[in-house]
Each structure stands twice: as C-alpha cells, then as structure tokens.
Amino acid sequence: MASFAVPGLGGSGLDIPSMLSQLRVAENQKLNPYLQKQSSFNGQVSSWGKISSSLDAIKSNMEKLQDEGFNGVSVGDNKAFKATAGKGAIPNSYSMVVKQLAKSHKIGTEPQTSNDKELGGSETNRKVSITLGDGKPMDVDLKKDETSLTQIAKKINEKNGDVTAEVMSAGGGKFKLVVTSKKTGSDGEITVNVDGDSTLAEVLNFDPKGSSKMTEITAAQNALIEIDGEEVERSSNTIADAITGITLELREVSEVVAEGPPKEYKSETLSVTADTSQVKTLIEEFVKNYNAFLNLSASVSAYTAPDKNADPTQPNTGNGALFGDGTLRRLTSQMKSTAVGNYGEASELYQSLATLGITVKFDDVNPGEERTGTIGLLSIDSKKLDEALKNNPKEVEALFLGKDGADGLKGRMEDVFKIYLGDSDSTPKTEGAITTAVKGLKEQESRIAKQITRVEMRIEDSLKRSEKEFLRLDKAMTEMNSLSQSLQAALLGLMKE
Template identity: 35%
Template sequence: MATVDLSNLGVGSGLPLATLYNNLETAENTKLTAITNQKTTYTAQLSAYGKLQSALTNLQTATTALGKASTWNATSVTSSNTAFSATTSTDATIGSYTVNVDQIAKAQVLMSGNIDSSTKQLGGTTTDGTRTLTITQPGTKEPLKITLSDSQTSLTSIASEINKAGGNVSATVMKADDGEYRLFLTSKSTGTDGNMTVTVDGDDTLQQLIGHDSTSSAMSVQTSSQNARVSINGIMIERSSNNIDDALTGVTLTLKAKSSADESLDVTRSTDATTKAVNDWVTAYNALQSTIASVTKYVSVDAGADSQSTSNGALMGDGTVRSVQAQLRSQLTQVQSGSYAIMAQFGITQDPKVGSDGSTGNLKVDTDKLSAALTKNPEAVQAYFIGDGKTTGLATTMGTSLTNMLNTSAGSEGVIQSAQDGINATIKTLDKRYTATEASIEATMARYKAQFTALDSLVTKMNSTSTYLTSQFSKSSS
C-alpha cells in the first residue's frame, strides 16, 4: 500500500488524529492478513501434493520395473573361467557350454628401419612441397590420408600427424640408443581386417623409408595380426575381435588367453536383479506411506486451545490422500490366481507396527524366504506380479492405478492433477481478492485522511476563535 504522510495531521487541532488513523489502518489491514493466511495454507497444500506426487512417481517407476519381463529374465554367468570371461543379457539361454580358446585376436604392428634422428626431415624434394601419406585397412571403409609438408617428414612429425588424424592407427617413435630411432604403427583393431598398407604419394624417398604392402616393405611386421578362434561345444568359430557377441544369443565372450583345457561356461537365471527390483518396490511403497504420514500428520494440543498445532500436516484430513492410500492398500490384499496367491507366501508382509514417522501399513521383506522363492520357483513370483499383463498381477493392476492417479492429460486428469488444479484456482482467486481488498483499503484510508484533515482544520479554526474571544473578554473585564 502507498505510504501516507501523517506528520502534520492533528498538529493544529491538537487531536491524536495520526494515532487514530494508524489504528484504523491496522484494523483494515487485518482483512489482507486473513487472505494472506489463507494463501499460505493453500500454498502449503500445493507443496504437500508435490511431495505426494513425487512419492507416487517413484512407486510407479518401481512398479513398472516389476511388470517388465526383462526384470524376471535376468541371467548371469556362475562359472569361473580363465581363458575368457562372459556377460549375459536377458535373452540369453540358460545352459552350460564347453569353451576352448584356440587363439586370441591380435593387432598388426609395423616397425620402420633404424633412423639416426627422430627430428630430421626425411622427405625428398616434391613439386609443391607436400606429399600424401595413405594407410589402408580392409576393415576400414575410408583410408587414412594425411598431407605432410616438407617440415613434417621427421619421425616425430609423422607420428604426431597420424595420431592427430584420429584414424584406426596409432603411431609412436621409440628410441633404442643415441642415433637409433624407429617408427611403430599399430592397428587399433585386432584381426586380419586391421592389416595396414602404407604408401607415400609424391615422395619416393619417404616411401622407401616407411612404405609397406604385401609384396614389398620398408617397414617390417613386428607383430602379425591374427583372428580369434574359439571352439564352443566342439564348433570352431573365427572372429576378428576378442569380444564375441554373435555366437551365443545373449552372451558376450571376451577372450583373454589360449586355453590350456576345455572350460565350462554356465549361464543361469540371476536372482540379484529380481531381488533388487522387489526390494526397490517395497522401499518405494514404504516411502509413500512415510510421505502420506507427514502431509496428513495431526498433533494434539492442550484441551481448550483455540487453534490447531502448527506442526500439523498441510493435508491433514484430506480425502484425496486417504483415497489414494486406501486404493493402493486394497490391491496388496487382492488374491492372485497363480501358485503364489498372496505376498506373504514368498516373504512380503505388512508390518502391524506404526513407524517412527507415524506411517502405517509398511511392508517388510523376509530376505531368506524371498530368496528361496526366487531360486526354487521364480516363475510363480513373476506370475504374482505380472499376471496376464493386462488385468491381473499386482504390478500390472497397481501400475494402471498409479498411471491413472498421475495422469496430467487435459480431460483425463488424475486425482493428483485435479487436486493441484483446484488449489491453483483457489490461489488465483485469493490473489484477485487481495488486490481488490488492498484497493478498497487504500480508498477507505484516503477517505479517512480527507475527513481527518477537514476535522483538524475545523478544530484548529474553532480553537483560534476560542482563543480570540477569550482574549477579548479578558480585555473588556479589565
């Protein structure tokens, strides 16, 4: 509100008009305080619904994970292997395989002859002062082409330019002794597809120092390339890489060394991923109960108190919250049609005790019982949560409920969005009321000021007249 100058009000009349004005203004402003308090309450409710929405979203994420077949089809390698390691995906077939690594894949390494300096320019005379170094590999679509100037033909410069080009070849210069330097070229890919052909166009001198092909070579083969060869159940396969992901479906082999004997690769169903998914879901469900307890908390006050405790939850007694909680809890008690009809059969029960945060209906997990169920009959636990994937199965039905609750699409808003929309609409209405009330108060106080100013002027004149008459009477009597 605008600040009003009251410094001269009441000075002439002697009346406490400034104090009276301030008291009236304070009384009028209580109308704004009431609106502000209402807005604070609704803003707190909006924040509480945000917390509830976040907890529901976390539960939805955990529930969705339980409803995915990939969660239940996780596999792992239980064998310990020496010549290779293996990882699996959800589409791997459970079974045991005999594996024997015949040879691992190697990358080709070329080595130049002895050069007496690493910085001496080795190139010959060219027409335009440049030459083109080309490295070709069968497994690389485009050859690596590098233009070298006259000042870039030393071993150090050649290696630097090759490495800066970012191709499938790395280069290094090694010093053996003073006056003995060699250039090494190493294919970044293993197998014969990484074999290198090196040519220098436009500079025969440099070609004779670092050129290499299958018929003639200035560079020698320091390490010969070779493909990986591995026998799986007696069938020999050959690949250019030591990482083989297309031999067994869902299994990636990483070859490390030649086998000294046959090794067994054992692929089994993994309970770790499933156990984590179940525990994550229980944690998310309990976190939701904790959030509900927080936003609906009631703190008793002394008998006869006129107001509620300020520690009460912003959504205390809110029907929407209670409806959400009741709907989800009711699904926990629905009997499923599979071998496991209720969660308690595989180790998940509701805790009858009230949590330290006031939450109720929390779930607890019997780790041993759950582990035994996932080991002996994982399909039954999966059926309990997934059901037919449409209308049955706890994760399926709860997932549908959570999706509906959290829906934000126009015309199909869920209960959370609807509640938030209602609160936002109320807050907008309160903002309008605040603005209108503030304008009304300003008009009222302006009217009071005008009236007080007129009263001050009138009383001032009356006081002046009284003083004058008193003076005259005093003179006449004397």
C-alpha cells in the same frame, strides 16, 4: 542558538532512514499472501518430485525381477575365458576351446637416421590417410615442416582416432615410427596412404595386401574359439553374440594337448546354471521401496491439528504439502489395492503376496488408543518366502510376472505407472498425471512470481513517494526551526534594550 546535525537524522531531527525502514516492513506485509502461495506451489512441486522418484524405484525393481531375478543364471569360472551372464541367458553347458586370441595390427617404418629430420619433399602440404579395415579414413594434414618422425607421430595422436603413433629406437642410433591399431583383429587392419608428397609416400605408404617399405611388426589377428565343436571367429576378444545372453572375455589360448597337425586343445566346460539367489533380495527390495512410498505419501499428505492460538485465516503450515490432494489419494489407493490384490489367474498356488508370507502389517493398538504410523505397510515372513522360492519358484514367478497372458503384480503395477508416470514408449509420449499436476503448479507459481514482482515494484514506488514527502516535511520543519530561532534572538535583543 546553535543547531547541531545528528547522524542519520534530517535537519529537523526526523530519523528519516528509521521511518522508511519501518514503513518498508509494514509495506512488505502486502507480499505475504503471495509468498505463502508461492511457497505452497514450490512445496507441492518438490513433493511430487519425491513421489515420482519413489515410483521409479519400484518400477526399476520390478524390471530387475524380470531381467535378473527369476531369469537369473550364474556361470562357473574358467581359465582361458571369463563368461558373464546377461538378459536372455538360459541354463546350459558348453564345451569351450580358445584357439587364438585377437591381436592388434602394428606397423613400422624403415629405420631413419634422425627422429626430427624432415622426410617429405618440397611440397607445401600433404595428407596422410589412415584406414582401419573397411572403415572411414582418418586424414592427417602435414605442412612442409611437419614431416619428421616426431611431428608425424604428434599430428596422428592429436587426431585421437583409432590408432596410436610413437617414435621408437631402432638400434644403432636410428629411429622408426610405429603405428598401432586400437582395434583388434581384421577390423583394425591398417592401411596408410600419402597424397601430395611422393617422397613421404615412399616412407609411410602401407598396404596389407601389397608391398611397401613400411613393415608389419604384428599382424592383425582375429579371435578363434570353438563352442561345442563349432568354430567362431571374431575380431575382438570380447564376444557377446556367440551364445545368447553370455558375454565372453577371452583371456588366453587353451592348453595344447597335442601339437598335431591339427593341434588339439584341452576343452573347458562353460556351465550356466539357474540362480534364484537374487530373487529374495529383489523381493525384499520391492517391499522396502513400496513401504517407502507409503511413508512418503503419508508424510506429504499429513494433517496436523492447528494450534488453538493460530490465526484461522492463515494456512496451516503443519500440514503436508499435498494434504487433501485428490491425485495423490487415488494413486496411493491404487498402489495399495494392487499390492494386496488377487492374482489367481496367473498362479493357482500363490494367488496373493499374503500366500508368500508378505502381509499387511498393523501395529498392536490397545482399546481406546489411536493407531499411529502409516497404514498398509508390508511385512515379510522370511521363512515362508524361502520355502516358496525353494519348492515352487515358477509359481512365485507367475505371481509377480504373470503367466499365459494373465497379469501378475508387475503387469498391474505397470498400469498404475503409466497413469501417473506416463508412457515413454508411446508416440507421441503420453504424459502422466504427476507431470500434468507439476506443469499446472509451475504455471501457477510463475503467475504468482509475476504478481510478486508487480507488488514489489508498487512498494518501491510507494517508498520513494514517502521518502520525498519525508524530505519535504524535514525541509519545512528545518525552515520553521530556523525562523523560530531568529525570532527568539530578535526578542532577546529587544529585551536587552
């Protein structure tokens, strides 16, 4: 009797690949408890990351309230300069005159008959040192075949330093090398010195205080302004240290009203006025960020009743990743108590957010119904807040930022942030409760990952042993089938005789 091989089957007819596949599925069930723990740890780490980011948003908002909100100022527009207000700027007005703009130093060689002719001597190597003001020299090494105007410009620009070089037409078919400082004023005054090649030095050497064959195209010039009659000189057209908290960007020289001497200029008024327009926006942002934190906290700690048909021995996947976490529960409680706390020591007029019109909102619930949503969300009475900011901005500021050593909302919030986010200003840095929790979770996840690897290795070893057993069984059954077929053939032969 002939036998036929069936694809995917052994000689005995056993479907070994299918048997191994089913066995793998069964064996992999051993991984489920470990995988569930690993997923749980990763979910908790992810949730703590979101909580941390949410707290950072509130913290950043509080810092903006102090830096840009209650201390906010606005500046008027001017023709000769642009002023930008930053931290430390206070309301005031100044008489401003721009007498002179800062200019970059620009020098050029004498006209040369060619831009690619070598200008150096017979020396193999030479060094060109370019210095700006009192700064550190930038050294450019040139080989014997790198002393043409084009090559010199290329090598200077390759340094990507504080000067640029270009070859320009000098008329009459001649060329010159022009070197321009990227810095303005005396800080950008250029000095060039060639070492190791006296021939090239005759072309390139330049000393702003001496004589040389290189010529000055544009002299280095400092900016010169006058603030309330006092002259201020700087090397840049951007001046940030003349008026506290104000950055000046000079645009053009002020209008000349009399040639003099001395010249007389038309002054402009720099007006710095108090601006609390940002305060309400930042307070609204605080409420939005605070409510977002509460919603997130409720989401990641949520409890969901298990399905009645669910396996009671398995974890409830409907719960939030941080359900039952004591650290999160304490954090949320402290944030709520801080937000609705009393700050009478800082402000007698507005002792709490509620007195500003920022109150805890509760949904209307009919008798017998359960309350839904996140408890403790804040709501703003915009009209009441507007009146407070308009009539008593300093008292509103005291409530948020504190006064005379008494903490406001920001101070107490910062105490909570230090506990849970840590203190980056301390030495050594103090880790927060969230970082500590995440570190512990990651350590547990790492141990679980190693356990998963070991179980996977045991499963693979078990499958290999099973495969060998199946192959031995297949071989034995194949031999038995072959023997059976031989016996049947022998019996048929005897019967025919």
